[in-house]
Amino acid sequence: MLRSLSHKTPSLLFNFNFNNLTSLRTTLTITQAFSSAVSPPSKAIVYDSHGQPDAVTKLVDIPGVKVKENDVCVKMLAAPINPSDINRIQGVYPVRPEPPAVGGYEGVGEVYSVGAAVTAFSPGDWVIPSPPSFGTWQTYIVKDQNVWHKVNKAVPMEYAATITVNPLTAFLMLEDCVTLNSGTAPLAAILVFLVGDAIVQNGATSMVGQCVIQLAKSRGIHNINIIRDRPGVDEVKERLKDLGADEVFTESELEVKNVKSLLGGIPEPALGFNCVGGNSASMVLKFLRQGGTMVTYGGMSKKPVTVSTSAFIFKELSLRGFWLQNWLSTDKAQEGRKMIDKLLGLVHDGKLKYKMELTPFDDFNTALDKALGKLGSQPKQVIKF
Amino acid sequence: MLRSLSHKTPSLLFNFNFNNLTSLRTTLTITQAFSSAVSPPSKAIVYDSHGQPDAVTKLVDIPGVKVKENDVCVKMLAAPINPSDINRIQGVYPVRPEPPAVGGYEGVGEVYSVGAAVTAFSPGDWVIPSPPSFGTWQTYIVKDQNVWHKVNKAVPMEYAATITVNPLTAFLMLEDCVTLNSGTAPLAAILVFLVGDAIVQNGATSMVGQCVIQLAKSRGIHNINIIRDRPGVDEVKERLKDLGADEVFTESELEVKNVKSLLGGIPEPALGFNCVGGNSASMVLKFLRQGGTMVTYGGMSKKPVTVSTSAFIFKELSLRGFWLQNWLSTDKAQEGRKMIDKLLGLVHDGKLKYKMELTPFDDFNTALDKALGKLGSQPKQVIKF
Structure with missing residues (x-):
């Protein structure tokens, strides 16, 4: 049976068993034949165990998962590599998913499809997980609609992708x-x-x-x-x-x-x-x-x-x-979203800017090396999917 | 002319010029002949400059001073040697009198005489300076009635003397x-x-x-x-x-x-x-x-x-x-006095006790050596006048 990725809450752990990928792909084909509400297969940066990110992360193909009635399927556009992402992979961050897990914690994507009960989002909307949510380093993500917050498409995608953790x-x-x-x-x-x-x-x-x-x-x-x-x-x-x-x-x-x-x-x-x-x-x-x-x-x-x-x-x-x-884990999710809108408004008005470098997903390893400081002082690395 | 000790506010500095002691004594005799409202002469532990307390302190005779209409003259009964007293003499405490100054900051005394306008205190009352006030290491102190707080005579004097700084x-x-x-x-x-x-x-x-x-x-x-x-x-x-x-x-x-x-x-x-x-x-x-x-x-x-x-x-x-x-330098003097009454109530009821040693004023140097740790671990030294 297909063990689907769990996406119900922002803190839910990524518990997919990557050892069964081959048999899962077979299963996936069968599943797809019975349901049109399945996400496209995804490519993800995954780590099977804690350790140095350049040693333990790898690109993995993940089969599509069912888009349930309250789910939103998002095609990711951009996601940064923050120091806390690195610390989570190293296993030294106190709140972290247990491996195997997909890396990343914030980012922006475009709504690809929505479940039958979802009315607040439409394909083409830009959304961010808010509060941020584990596993943004992948091309498609399916999570409950409550996870997502619609953002202004008039700001550059790299700002929408990075507006939460640092600003x-x-x-x-x-x-x-x-x-x-x-x-x-x-x-x-x-x-x-x-x-x-x-x-x-x-x-x-x-x-x-x-x-x-x-x-x-x-x-x-x-x-x-x-x-x-x-x-x-x-x-x-x-x-x-x-x-x-x-x-x-x-x-x-x-x-x-x-x-x-x-x-x-x-x-x-x-x-x-x-x-x-x-x-x-x-x-x-x-x-x-x-x-x-x-x-x-x-x-x-x-x-x-x-x-x-x-x-x-x-x-x-x-x-x-x-x-x-910790601030976001209190009952301040809605307050946080209002602040994010305000911050993106400042970005839109040219009053908030910071140095970033967009790196194609295919060059993830280069972006990671830069984020790890191996190539000297570098701007914030943002993966462009 | 007699430069009288200034006693008006708890934070007022002791600015007596000890170089003129001899002439002052002469002046004192004359002053006493013209006024009955003069305090008895006092013996005080004085330091002329900052330094190690056992090197810079000395016993000095101080002539009586006029007891003005709002003043209370207090015969000191007991005063502790606290670490902050030592730090003030060393010059390393941020709020301190400028030398020459009398040592000490808290203590208890018995009202000896009161100025003509004073009705809240009578001779025989036990009083403490509250908030504490520089210069408690002397036998007689004259300060404005606002400085003094009447305390319960049923507690041992060494507790009344020490109730503020530590408890x-x-x-x-x-x-x-x-x-x-x-x-x-x-x-x-x-x-x-x-x-x-x-x-x-x-x-x-x-x-x-x-x-x-x-x-x-x-x-x-x-x-x-x-x-x-x-x-x-x-x-x-x-x-x-x-x-x-x-x-x-x-x-x-x-x-x-x-x-x-x-x-x-x-x-x-x-x-x-x-x-x-x-x-x-x-x-x-x-x-x-x-x-x-x-x-x-x-x-x-x-x-x-x-x-x-x-x-x-x-x-x-x-x-x-x-x-x-700092807490006492805000507008909390009255609140502080209520707390002191409460603490002395606990002492009276046997619910608050701590180790002290009463040492006669004549043995001040021994008490100081003990307070300085020269004689090993010792209880809190309290001078008994």
Whole structure:
């Protein structure tokens, strides 16, 4: 009997047994003869066990599955390779499907066919799994209609494919962690500026970092950015300033006695974002004002965060984390979809952009090597199906 | 001209010029001849500059000062030597009087005389400065009546002298940081236990630590305690369990793969208190449940707190600090006094006790040496005037 892929909930595991592919293909032919509501066969990036992604992933043909009455069959258009996708394959991410599993967690597709009871979607619609859902690295996906969220087709597909994991993280960290005051333009009548609060972040060239800069800018919130020392640093600084960065410092530029002397007219930041750890996190802490908060959402250096006792007691700093997957696992799915629409609106209006590279699905291995950092610093890799 | 000691506000600095003591004594005699409302001369522990307390403090005679109409003159009975007192003398505490200054920050005294406009206090009343106020290591203090809070004379003076800095810290950390559910005894009718939340703390033998155990116990909150390895550890454990400790572990006993396996039936703690830092703080973090909070209020090991990225993101831990002096500097003075009355009520009822040693003022140097740790582990030193 055909063991169909389970698609009912976004967190459902991919439990297809790939050892039986040959016999399944035979079964599939029989099934298709009895039902017109079957998805086209799919090509998927699959891993049978946890390990290094370039060692354990392979391209696999998957037979079509039945499109039940509440299902939507989606032909995938694009899906990114995020660091968390890599961590899931490595088996080091706390929430992950058990192998064998299809890789990927977010992406955009076009509705190919719908089940008999589905009225909210039509073939040709662009949809994203929202909340994101395991297994987006495949050409066709069949899941319950509740999984899918229709998005504006007027944005580039690579933005629709990547709008959740990184931009939504940036958006929520700015909105939810601390109440920040926005700045205003001077009111002509009274000639008073309301000076906006400030934030500081490390890893500013990351996709979240680029989004934080633009979202802060659009809210009148000053932003101070820390990047690692690297070749071509001036060009990187210029690019971030073009996005709206107020200040960009390399870590070595911050080896001064009092980093706050570098702030100029910018207020001491109330909120800091850390995706690096180690010394870079300490730099964020140094910039924070009395009573400030640092939110950790990544640890690219693989070094822990170290905090002095006096920073807690006398500077009254608070430290916490942010994890989108946890935020979305609460009852906030609908709220999240509204935010995604807002973010895609900003993309559409040219107010939110970030560097990506579209790579054909056939060149998945190249995209993976780039995402793994084997080919030096590269833009976010987005697979185009 | 006599430069009188300034006593108007709790935070006012002690700005007496000790170089003029001789001439001042002459002036004092003259002043006394013209006014009956002058305090008796005082003996005080004074430091002229920041430095090691045993090197920079000295006993000084201070002439009496005028008791103005709203002033209360208090004959001090007892005052502790707290670690923060030592840090102020060393100049490493962020809020401190500028030298020359009288040491001490809390204590209890007996009203000696009152200004003409004072009706709330009478000679013989026991009072404490509340919020605490610099300069309690002297035999007579004259300050505005607003500084003083009348306390129950039925408690031992050493408890009235020490009730603010440590017990109030314990009380506020348990009340303010996280909403904890208290446990209840089983209701006979329905035979259901409401299992109380749990807390974990290091430095459990400290005065705050001893108070946390008893206050948690009285609220039906489980408490897990971490102490450093030391000789006579069994006796220390027994003593803490007598106070109400549910579990007491030495740091070496916690070098196991999963500390939570040691919890038995106690729920994973929602809240942790850290006054040590370093490895001992990491132990507190390990015990905390998903989404738990660690509050740092001291750093006895002089080592920083180190936190992994995943503890922030995946375990969703929050870290913050607590500083009583900051809490009291807000508009919470009256609230603080009510809590102090409550704490002294617990002392009176035998529900709050901690180890102290009363040392005569004449033996101040011995008390100081003990407080500085020169004579090994010693109980809290309280000067008896």
